[in-house]
Amino acid sequence: MLKSLLLNLSSSSWARRIIMGWSFSRRAASRFVAGDVLTDAIKVIRRLNATGLLVTLDHLGENVTKFEEASAAARDYIEILNQIEVTGVKSNISIKLTQLGLNIDFEGCLDNLRRIARKAAESGILVRIDIEDSQTVDQTWLSFRTLKDEGLTNIGLAIQSYLYRSQEDARALLAEGARFRLCKGAYKESADVAFPRKADVDANYDSLTEILINSAIAAGAEPAAPDGRYPPVAAIATHDPKRISFARKHADRIGFPKHALEFQMLHGIRNDLQIMLAEEGYPVRVYVPFGTEWYPYLMRRLAERPANLWFFLSHLLRY
Ligand code: FDA
Numbered sequence: 001m002l003k004s005l006l007l008n009l010s011s012s013s014w015a016r017r018i019i020m021g022w023s024f025s026r027r028a029a030s031r032f033v034a035g036d037v038l039t040d041a042i043k044v045i046r047r048l049n050a051t052g053l054l055v056t057l058d059h060l061g062e063n064v065t066k067f068e069e070a071s072a073a074a075r076d077y078i079e080i081l082n083q084i085e086v087t088g089v090k091s092n093i094s095i096k097l098t099q100l101g102l103n104i105d106f107e108g109c110l111d112n113l114r115r116i117a118r119k120a121a122e123s124g125i126l127v128r129i130d131i132e133d134s135q136t137v138d139q140t141w142l143s144f145r146t147l148k149d150e151g152l153t154n155i156g157l158a159i160q161s162y163l164y165r166s167q168e169d170a171r172a173l174l175a176e177g178a179r180f181r182l183c184k185g186a187y188k189e190s191a192d193v194a195f196p197r198k199a200d201v202d203a204n205y206d207s208l209t210e211i212l213i214n215s216a217i218a219a220g221a222e223p224a225a226p227d228g229r230y231p232p233v234a235a236i237a238t239h240d241p242k243r244i245s246f247a248r249k250h251a252d253r254i255g256f257p258k259h260a261l262e263f264q265m266l267h268g269i270r271n272d273l274q275i276m277l278a279e280e281g282y283p284v285r286v287y288v289p290f291g292t293e294w295y296p297y298l299m300r301r302l303a304e305r306p307a308n309l310w311f312f313l314s315h316l317l318r319y
Contacts, residue, residue, distance in 0.1 A: 003303045007188035010299030011063075020295050024315040029298045031311070032268040033060070034290040038083055041290035044267070045089040052278040053286050054228040055091035056128055056264070057084070060291035061099040067108055070101030074112035078119050085123045090228025093120065094128045094287060097140060110143055117152045124154075125229045126179075131158040133187040134194065137165070141173065153177070156231065160185030161205035162194040170208055174215040174233075181235040181264055182208050186300045206246045209236060213247070213256050223259040224283035231285065237264035239273065258282050266301070 009015040019025050034044040038059075045055045059080060064070050077095060084091050093116075100112040113127070120127045129140055144155055157178050159166050162185035170180060184201050185194065195201045216222070216233035224232050236247045244263060251261050262283040265274050278284040289297055302308045 002306055004188060006299055006303035010296045016295045028312045028315040029294045032266065032298060032301050033294045034267060034288050036292050038080060038290065041288055042083060042087055042089060044288055045091050048286050049090045051275055053274055053284050055286050055288050056094045057091050058094040058287060058289040060289045060293040060297055062096045062296060063098045063103060064101060067101050067104050070099065070104065070109065070112055073099045074115055077116045081119050081123060081125060084125065092126045092128065092229050094130050096130045096132055097136060097143060098132055102136060102139060106139060110146060113143055114147060114152065117147055117155055121152060121154045123229065126154050126156050126231060128156040128158065128181060131160055134163060134189050141169065144178065156181065158183055159208065161208050162189060162201045164193060166208060167211060170211050179231065179233045180212055181237045182212055183237045186304065202243065205243050209247045210250055213251055216260060217254060217256050221257055221260040224262050231262050232260045235262040235264050239265055239270045
């Protein structure tokens with residue numbers, strides 16, 4: 001109920017205006033968001049790298065309504081790639097297709113993605129496409145396939161265990177050489193397309209974990225690149241200790257090496273677990289968002305965990 005309300009608010013423009021107008025909201029968001037500008041994010045990446053963690057950098061923004069904004073986002077990402085190269089930080093990038101204009105002009109969005117992927121390819125960096133609401137899934141797979149056919153193989157995908165279709169999609173795309181970040185799914189979806197019960201989402205997560213790891217071992221269990229730019233085929237993105245334990249046990253059972261099993265978590269959540277897994281020898285990548293468009297990202301983080309709402313409101317009380 002509360003989750004549903006918060007997810008509805010995440011796409012509401014009036015709620016956005018009000019909540020972004022409260023200065024304590026920005027302070028609350030800073031738990032999850034590295035800062036407003038790229039230099040803030042680079043500082044955070046350096047700190048994380050120093051503790052053995054890799055990063056994927058996200059310039060916040062989604063569902064843009066003017067194509068100029070989409071083109072500006074693509075230009076920003078090209079500058080981000082420049083800075084990753086110049087500073088030598090261990091990071092790749094994550095992008096959202098609706099930030100690159102997916103809802104306005106598919107061909108234009110594809111062209112923005114193409115320019116980013118070409119630039120990233122020059123430095124051996126993977127571009128991970130975040131997966132958004134279920135309406136965007138077909139076009140996301142189409143973007144990957146189109147650019148792969150053009151020779152751009154440095155594009156990674158993400159897949160959501162709450163969608164009924166995901167096992168079928170994962171099998172088909174893995175056979176085409178896709179590499180995946182597996183997550184549970186953060187958007188509001190109907191029971192027509194997504195499991196309504198958390199237990200089913202979790203069970204499907206474990207099944208998808210098996211599919212990903214089995215496919216990665218069949219493909220040679222390629223390790224994560226030491227410079228942090230290229231992840232292995234299977235990336236398990238969750239803070240859920242049971243899902244992490246399942247992935248580890250399955251990998252051990254079939255002799256899948258630690259260096260080929262990447263765990264991913266969000267900046268500001270379970271840093272203790274991130275460090276513990278990295279110390280055990282797994283590649284661990286932290287998703288670090290930065291920028292001023294933090295509102296929908298913050299609302300999704302609040303929706304995932306009701307306790308975060310109290311954390312948010314505590315900033316109001318301190319105000
Ligand atoms: P679950 O929600 O069951 O939480 C397990 C435990 O983790 C909780 O009990 C709590 O301890 C901790 N936890 C989880 N969320 C928390 C929060 N917000 N604050 C504090 N503690 C929290 N989704 C999507 O649809 N498309 C995408 O591309 C991505 N990308 C992505 C990248 C990475 C690196 C991660 C980790 C996650 C995503 N997600 C995503 C989000 C994902 O779908 C999901 O909503 C969240 O990860 C929360 O689910 P968990 O798997 O952590 O499990």
